[in-house]
Amino acid sequence: MERKTGGRAVVGGIGERRAAGRNSEGRAANEPGYVVGVDGGNSKTDYFLFDRAGEFVNHIRAGTCSHERFTDGYAGAYREMDARIRELLDGAGVRMDQVDAAAFGLAGCDLPSQREQLDLIVARIGLSRFAVDNDSFLGIKAGTSRGIGICSVNGSGAVTGGISPSGMRLQVGGIGSELAGDEGGGYYLGRKVVRAVYDGLYRLGPRTAMTEPVMALLGVPSRERFMEYAAEGAYKRTLPNTELMRVLFAAADACDEAAVALLEHSARQMALSTAGCIANLDFAAEDEIEIVLSGSVWIKAESPLMMRRYMRDVSELVRQRCRFVPLAVPPATGAVLWALELAHGAPVDADMRSKVLQGVLARL
Structure with a gap:
């Protein structure tokens, strides 16, 4: 092995x-x-x-x-x-x-x-x-027909695992966004939603429809105190990430510039981890690779925008045929x-x- x-x-x-x-x-x-x-x-x-x-x-x-x-x-x-x-x-x-x-x-x-x-x-x-x-390897064993392939986990965190037909295994990421490009998952995306709102308020970023609902979620009384409340939530790990995800996907569905850019960036980073995992394992060029999608952001997202962009990017980056399989079993x-x-x-x-x-x- x-x-x-x-x-x-x-x-x-x-x-x-x-x-x-x-x-x-x-x-x-x-x-x-x-x-x-x-x-x-x-x-x-x-x-x-x-x-x-x-x-x-x-x-x-x-x-x-x-x-x-x-x-x-x-x-x-x-x-x-x-x-x-x-x-x-x-x-x-x-x-x-x-x-x-x-x-x-x-x-x-x-x-x-x-x-x-x-x-x-x-x-x-x-x-x-x-x-x-x-x-991440459990998703491959549970979700593929032969127990080989790739699992992209996009839940509270992000990680990618792969098992090739020869039994070779590789994990990409799981260490964090700064070191390993784990730029997906509710924890990362929640902080990025807060950042997008702050950019729109104070750093000449695009105005975003996420501002008002995010301020309401954080209980921010005024824009002047936005960072005080946001920083406290980030440091104490009390940001309401699930609710922030709903705000993000709703805004992206409404073509909000900041929300769309955030989801497209995250989808691309997740696709790079998947494609890199495939490239570093010994899959043959003629193999069809089953890619299992696991985790709440992939499975429970109220909008398909991020997943569609991810699938498109993976298909562009990988030479083999890919079949995407949302994990339907525990x-x-x-x-x-x-x-x-x-x-x-x-x-x-x-x-x-x-x-x-x-x-x-x-x-x-």
């Missing part, structure tokens, strides 16, 4: 890890085997337990398990994941050594050093065969399918895929 990180190829051990000294196949031959799939976001985490045949066994939804959200970092992530996985197994009467494989798609798993620390956490929990990676589906793929040593068939999807959808 080969992985590229920031353009550098890393070979071996990424798609499948074994904890030293453990062998899940060492249990009695008549005992059933299970898999664990974990979708760990910045606000909530879904833990699923299925058997090797793809039948649902148990599910727990809990808070974040991201090391970036705990004051004690990786120690907090271990404490949370260990407790929840044991709760998941105990609730079904399953022992740790009966788990044949596990897959974790985790927010905050962006750099090799982070992945190494998270690998250590999973091994310490007691799982033997597992994959740990950024949660990303946690991808974690379960990935775990089953590890357990069986091959992608699951259509029947098992359908069974897993039904099992996840019944709980989410």
Whole structure:
């Protein structure tokens, strides 16, 4: 298995890890085997337990398990994941050594050093065969027909992941707008809406229809105090990003110059991440590439303007044929399918895929 990180190829051990000294196949031959799939976001985490045949066994939804959200970092992530996985197994009467494989798609798993620390956490929990990676890869496993392709995540944040037919994986972005061009997602766009209003008020930018609704959302009593209220919201991370998105898309639909320019810029940056991910993986020129669109900005946006511009830009930048697939299933589906793929040593068939999807959808 080969992985590229920031353009550098890393070979071996990424798609499948074994904890030293453990062998899940060492249990009695008549005992059933299970898999664990974990979708760990910045606000909530879904833990699923299925058997090797793809039948649902148990599910727990809990808070974040991201090391970036705990004051004690990786120690907090271990404490949370260990407790929840044991709760998941105990609730079904399953022992740790009966788990044949596990897959974790985790927010905050962006750099090799982070992945190494998270690998250590999973091994310490007691799982033997597992994959740990950024949660963008779950969209590929859940949303494509063969478990290969690209996933563009445009939610509260932005990141792009890709898996080629050879199994090579690459993550582009997920670090932030300044360093990695993650110029999408509600957090980034919310701040840019505020900036567009400020530019219109004080920096000779185009007057924008977003001004009045944004001032109302922030409770700004007068234009002279706009930056005071905006800065407080930005510093305290209390900007109402969801509502700001609605203002942005409504203004863009009405052909507001500032709103349209902002969405076009963001769409272009997201397209560059997608195209760059494809270019740095070993897709063949004749491949049709499935591009999964995931996250609230892509899926729940009240206007198609940004998505249309993104699709147009990707098609212009990429030589291969592309098929865009809005993710219609929970990303946690991808974690379960990935775990089953590890357990069986091959992608699951259509029947098992359908069974897993039904099992996840019944709980989410």
